[in-house]
Amino acid sequence: MELLRSNLSRVRIPEPTNRIYKQECCISFDSPKSEGGLFIDMNTFLAFSKDCVVWNYEKTRNPVYLHIKQTRKSIPEDRPLKKPTRLAIGLDGGFDNNEPEYEETLSIVILPDFVSLPFPSVELPEKVRLAVDAILLADGAERKEQLASWIADKKQVSAFATNLQQIDNGVVIPRSGWKCCKCDKTDNLWLNLTDGMIFCGRKNWDGTGGNNHAVEHYKETNYPLAVKLGTITADLGAA
Ligand SMILES: [Zn+2]
Numbered sequence: 688m689e690l691l692r693s694n695l696s697r698v699r700i701p702e703p704t705n706r707i708y709k710q711e712c713c714i715s716f717d718s719p720k721s722e723g724g725l726f727i728d729m730n731t732f733l734a735f736s737k738d739c740v741v742w743n744y745e746k747t748r749n750p751v752y753l754h755i756k757q758t759r760k761s762i763p764e765d766r767p768l769k770k771p772t773r774l775a776i777g778l779d780g781g782f783d784n785n786e787p788e789y790e791e792t793l794s795i796v797i798l799p800d801f802v803s804l805p806f807p808s809v810e811l812p813e814k815v816r817l818a819v820d821a822i823l824l825a826d827g828a829e830r831k832e833q834l835a836s837w838i839a840d841k842k843q844v845s846a847f848a849t850n851l852q853q854i855d856n857g858v859v860i861p862r863s864g865w866k867c868c869k870c871d872k873t874d875n876l877w878l879n880l881t882d883g884m885i886f887c888g889r890k891n892w893d894g895t896g897g898n899n900h901a902v903e904h905y906k907e908t909n910y911p912l913a914v915k916l917g918t919i920t921a922d923l924g925a926a
């Protein structure tokens with residue numbers, strides 16, 4: 688405990704705007720479920736596996752870490768598995784319902800000797816308790832990124848994406864120099880995700896825009912997912 692007190696100046700209480708990493712090692716793919724658990728740097732709020740935390744300590748000299756270790760609970764064999772009903776992570780009906788349950792152990796670990804203090808404990812300095820509470824309450828930055836990528840685009844598109852089958856037809860999508868497969872349009876182009884074909888977008892009421900080739904292709908093939916080239920939005924309705 689004295690060791691922790693002498694290092695208190697290196698502990699920060701995260702602000703709401705801080706990005707907190709707590710689900711995956713910044714360097715490897717280790718998670719709290721990995722053998723050594725995950726170590727959250729209580730100064731930078733970056734996460735490290737047991738191997739990588741040594742490297743982080745050598746680089747930053749940050750000594751105080753929140754250690755999160757999740758171990759699998761034994762599950763009764765006859766427990767029915769719930770199927771995910773929606774394409775969602777960590778929401779009701781999402782894939783998390785399917786995961787085995789884990790037991791979480793928390794401790795404060797001080798490097799370089801991996802001195803471990805149990806959490807929660809009334810003996811811990813208040814600053815450390817506040818910092819840990821804030822870390823635990825925060826949505827992991829990794830999770831936010833994940834959720835954003837699933838939810839940002841239309842739910843309609845996700846529903847198609849679940850069943851998306853891609854055809855191995857040898858079509859190679861060039862990095863640039865795109866052109867509609869049916870006409871000479873080189874802008875307002877849409878890439879069909881099923882067959883990799885590129886077509887122009889809708890014709891506007893005033894005659895500008897494309898020649899409707901993406902829409903026609905969809906009507907012919909029923910391949911539903913197209914993304915506008917040069918953007919990251921996926922929007923079937925606007926094609
Ligand atoms: Zn790692």
Ligand SMILES: [Zn+2]
Nearest residue numbers: 867870887900
């Ligand atoms: Zn065209």
